[in-house]
Amino acid sequence: MSSQNQKNEISRRSFLQTSAKFAAAGIYLGVFGMPELFGNVVVDKKDVQIPDVKLNNGVKMPILGFGTYGLSGEVCQQSVAEAISAGYRLLDTAKVYGNEEAVGRGIKQSGIDRKKLFVTSKLWVDDAGYENAKKGFEETLRKLQLEYLDLYLIHRPRGDVKGSWKAMEELYKAGKIKAIGISNFDPVQLDALLSYAEVKPVINQIETHAYFQQTNDFKVLKQHNIQMQAWAPFAEGRNGLFTNEILTKIAQKHGKTTAQVSLRWHYQRGIVAIPRSSQKVHIIENLDIFDFKLDSADIKEIEKLDLNKTQFPEWT
Numbered sequence: 001m002s003s004q005n006q007k008n009e010i011s012r013r014s015f016l017q018t019s020a021k022f023a024a025a026g027i028y029l030g031v032f033g034m035p036e037l038f039g040n041v042v043v044d045k046k047d048v049q050i051p052d053v054k055l056n057n058g059v060k061m062p063i064l065g066f067g068t069y070g071l072s073g074e075v076c077q078q079s080v081a082e083a084i085s086a087g088y089r090l091l092d093t094a095k096v097y098g099n100e101e102a103v104g105r106g107i108k109q110s111g112i113d114r115k116k117l118f119v120t121s122k123l124w125v126d127d128a129g130y131e132n133a134k135k136g137f138e139e140t141l142r143k144l145q146l147e148y149l150d151l152y153l154i155h156r157p158r159g160d161v162k163g164s165w166k167a168m169e170e171l172y173k174a175g176k177i178k179a180i181g182i183s184n185f186d187p188v189q190l191d192a193l194l195s196y197a198e199v200k201p202v203i204n205q206i207e208t209h210a211y212f213q214q215t216n217d218f219k220v221l222k223q224h225n226i227q228m229q230a231w232a233p234f235a236e237g238r239n240g241l242f243t244n245e246i247l248t249k250i251a252q253k254h255g256k257t258t259a260q261v262s263l264r265w266h267y268q269r270g271i272v273a274i275p276r277s278s279q280k281v282h283i284i285e286n287l288d289i290f291d292f293k294l295d296s297a298d299i300k301e302i303e304k305l306d307l308n309k310t311q312f313p314e315w316t
């Protein structure tokens, strides 16, 4: 090859290499989004596809959502908007959290099409009973500035549960709620409800995390084809969950965080989890659980962490 041809070949190759780098960067940014810098932590904001579960009435629900307990005012509004922007579609609130208005404002701020969201709220104990439940529901809708709810739960099995359930069944049949369910019901309380229910609950939302794995309730709910949903999937970090030695070892093995390992564990069990965070870095981190898999040894180790008791004794 002449020296001129050699030069041409080198510049052609270098052009192709540079183009390939740009193309790769383009694909990376297109597919995975811009890496963002939060404090001194770089987070890849990936395009997330959250798998759905199909509830027993045919309605689909994302298996991972965003919890809002303890968030209020501006922080709540901003966190909800950020969560939606990061890719969450399932939002969990409740009348008793006192933040339904802020959640509603966060939804509006996000600009998302309402139909793309799955919004859950809960009937509080003070509103138990047929008449009160109907009023409680209307108040929830008004505060959230929504026309319908995707899921409405009896928050706790207290008061006139039968009356509450009848009201919720009617609202469901009228199309004001796409699915109805329960929260904090044990198997005996569930049986009582099933003895008179015309509409079977789609979900039971209960405390579930590595320290309280709820293996019995998990089995019972499966038998009834009722989806289990985990509240406090991190036990709110109680009992050192985020720094737990076993979870840390598993996290290091997969290049993930203990939060991500916890959420992946719920996901692999087929349990819907609704982690809460007020920090964008965590909001994004908690979605990034679909690119690794816990193996059977990891699962066995996590099973050893079960203390089989609540980490929230003040709520029982």
Ligand SMILES: NC(=O)c1ccc[n+]([C@@H]2O[C@H](COP(=O)([O-])OP(=O)(O)OC[C@H]3O[C@@H](n4cnc5c(N)ncnc54)[C@H](OP(=O)(O)O)[C@@H]3O)[C@@H](O)[C@H]2O)c1
Binding pocket: 066, 067, 068, 069, 070, 092, 093, 155, 183, 184, 205, 206, 230, 231, 232, 233, 234, 235, 236, 237, 242, 257, 259, 260, 274, 275, 276, 277, 278, 279, 282, 283, 285, 286
């Ligand atoms: N049905 C019921 O009776 C019931 C009861 C309790 C809760 N819930 C629902 O379940 C949702 C979740 O439960 P929860 O809010 O009690 O607790 P949680 O989700 O187990 O834990 C929330 C805590 O974890 C921290 N956190 C989140 N992501 C993190 C990460 N990647 N790394 C380190 N820390 C992280 C948060 O702090 P930062 O803000 O600093 O990230 C916050 O302090 C609630 O928000 C609510 O919607 C329902």
